[in-house]
Every structure is written in C-alpha cells, then in structure tokens.
Amino acid sequence: MEEKSFEFLAGRVRDLANRAYQNGFVTHTDFLSLSELSHFYKMLASEGVSSNVHEYCGSHYVIYGGFDDAERAMICFLPDYMDEETFLLSEKTEPSVLSCVHITPLNSKFSDDLNHRDYLGSLMNLGIERDQIGDILTGDKEAFVFATTEIAEMICKELVRIKHTSVKCEKVSSSDCDIRPAFEEIGGSVASERCDAIIAFVYHLSRSEAQKLIEAESVYIDGRTAYSGGYDLKPGSRVSVRGHGKFIYDGPSGTTRKGRLFVNVRKFV
Structure with a gap:
C-alpha cells in the first residue's frame, strides 16, 4: 500500500x-x-x-x-x-457491522470443486471492492463469506453462479460458521526463539533467507511488521510470511541434550 x-x-x-x-x-x-x-x-x-x-x-x-x-x-x-x-x-x-453469508450449490451432485480463489473471483466480478469482504472460509461444497452488512445483502441477491455451478446464498449467524482454517502441527528443535530462527525452521529456509524476508518487510507478527530477526516470539504469537503462509507459535516444550529448544507450531494449510 x-x-x-x-x-x-x-x-x-x-x-x-x-x-x-x-x-x-x-x-x-x-x-x-x-x-x-x-x-x-x-x-x-x-x-x-x-x-x-x-x-x-x-x-x-x-x-x-x-x-x-x-x-x-x-x-x-x-x-x-x-x-x-x-x-x-x-x-x-443482530449484526450491524458485518454479516456472514453461507454459499452452497443448488445441486451438489453436479457442482464444481470450488476453492477460495473461485469464490473470491465471483464476488469481485459483481463489482465488490476487496475491502468490503473479510475472510472466506471454504469447506466441502460450501463456503462462508464475511462481508459488510450492505454487501452481504447484495451477495444474497446477485450471486447465483460460480464457474459452472449454480449457487444459493443466505445470511446466517456468524456462530453458524463451523469451518475454521486447517493447520498442521509441527515440532522440532531450534537454537533460540528468535523469529528468524523459527521462520527458517517452519519453512525449511536458511537463517539468511529468513532474515531477507524480514528486511523486505514481508513478515508480520500479531499484525505488526517485524523489522528485526532478533525479536523473540512469545507463545501464542501469530506469524504471517508473505509468499509462504502463516503459523501460530505455541512455544517451547523442552530442550535437547545439546541445549537447543524443542518448539511447537501450528502451520496453516
């Protein structure tokens, strides 16, 4: 930006x-x-x-x-x-700020296998700006879209097809959305809790490659840009690495015989 x-x-x-x-x-x-x-x-x-x-x-x-x-x-x-x-x-x-829209195929037997990009592309084709739409959570033959209340009404009225699949849309309570991003649990040893060390471990990079991502301002920790690889991650920290993905750092669970930390993360897939 x-x-x-x-x-x-x-x-x-x-x-x-x-x-x-x-x-x-x-x-x-x-x-x-x-x-x-x-x-x-x-x-x-x-x-x-x-x-x-x-x-x-x-x-x-x-x-x-x-x-x-x-x-x-x-x-x-x-x-x-x-x-x-x-x-x-x-x-x-009584949602006043944002609403949740549940999207399902009219005939699931003959529907396409739709992914996040398919849903987002169809919404953009309606002339909706990206800042009017929040997260899109996709599951098997369904998706939940979070949008401003006005745009949610528009989606329900105008979104009738995604690729070759006819769909129906209805506003639901946000608590009805039972889909959450999937993640993979990873454990391994690192020299320290420095963010460059953890990033290198999670994405199989060298420390210098992780540092370059930080210097390019491509790493966000809890929504904030990371400017130093020397910052120690805290348990619960949410890390996003542009071009690679995101993960939650769960913290150390022990040390190895050589004094390295054994850490656990949840990498979103």
Whole structure:
C-alpha cells in the first residue's frame, strides 16, 4: 500500500474514533489487511498509545472479523456505554457491522470443486471492492463469506453462479460458521526463539533467507511488521510470511541434550 493510502487510513481512523466518542454510536473501518492493521498499531506506537489498552481518542476499539483468528478484520470504535463483550454479543444476535453469508450449490451432485480463489473471483466480478469482504472460509461444497452488512445483502441477491455451478446464498449467524482454517502441527528443535530462527525452521529456509524476508518487510507478527530477526516470539504469537503462509507459535516444550529448544507450531494449510 502506498504511503498516501496509509495517511488516509490514519486520518480515517482518527475521524471514526472521534465520531464514536462524540456522537455515542458504533463506527468502524472497512475490512483491513494485515499490513493495514500493522500500520494502525504503528500509528498507535508513534502517538505513544499502548495497543494493550484498546483505546484511541477516547473510544474503546475492537478488532473484529466475525470470528476468532480472522485474518481480515475491521477496527470498530465503541461508544462509552458499550464494552467489548456487549458489542460482540449484539453482533451475534443482530449484526450491524458485518454479516456472514453461507454459499452452497443448488445441486451438489453436479457442482464444481470450488476453492477460495473461485469464490473470491465471483464476488469481485459483481463489482465488490476487496475491502468490503473479510475472510472466506471454504469447506466441502460450501463456503462462508464475511462481508459488510450492505454487501452481504447484495451477495444474497446477485450471486447465483460460480464457474459452472449454480449457487444459493443466505445470511446466517456468524456462530453458524463451523469451518475454521486447517493447520498442521509441527515440532522440532531450534537454537533460540528468535523469529528468524523459527521462520527458517517452519519453512525449511536458511537463517539468511529468513532474515531477507524480514528486511523486505514481508513478515508480520500479531499484525505488526517485524523489522528485526532478533525479536523473540512469545507463545501464542501469530506469524504471517508473505509468499509462504502463516503459523501460530505455541512455544517451547523442552530442550535437547545439546541445549537447543524443542518448539511447537501450528502451520496453516
């Protein structure tokens, strides 16, 4: 994303936070990518605001993508009478920020084997902008799409075919989505918990190759750009490596006889 777009995002976030604080209603961004969320955290740091407080310009905020561990998410700013728990509960019962659309074939026997790219491509062909759509979770003969409430209505009305498959779409509760990204559990030994060492281990790279990815700003840790290979990962850290994938670092489970750490990760597949 160009710097000008980052400046626009920063101005937009400030405006939304101020409006929620002054007018007493929920405001939100569109769906943001990992790099955009990383910029948001960077903006907080530059202004001396702790990201652990979850408050900006007087408003509490929630990073929300419709389900836990969503990769694409909105920044939702809450009025002073609403806390995060109340907001999430209201979104499950009466969605106002985003909706979940369940897509299934009209005749599963004669449907194509559709993947994430097929679903996304068909949505883009409707003229929908990418920032109006969150994660797309695909399963066997079905998919769940998280989208803004307005776009969810449009999808239900206008999406009737994906490739050669006729489909039906209906809005459902986000809690009805029982698909989650699949992952592979991996264990092995590393010299340390440095992020370059862990990345090299997960993706079978050399330490220098992992460091080059970090220097190219292609590595995100918990939504923030990693600038140093010397950063120690914490258990629960979510790492995304552009061009390679993403994983969750579960931490060390012991040491080898030679003093190396035995670590566990969950790599998304």
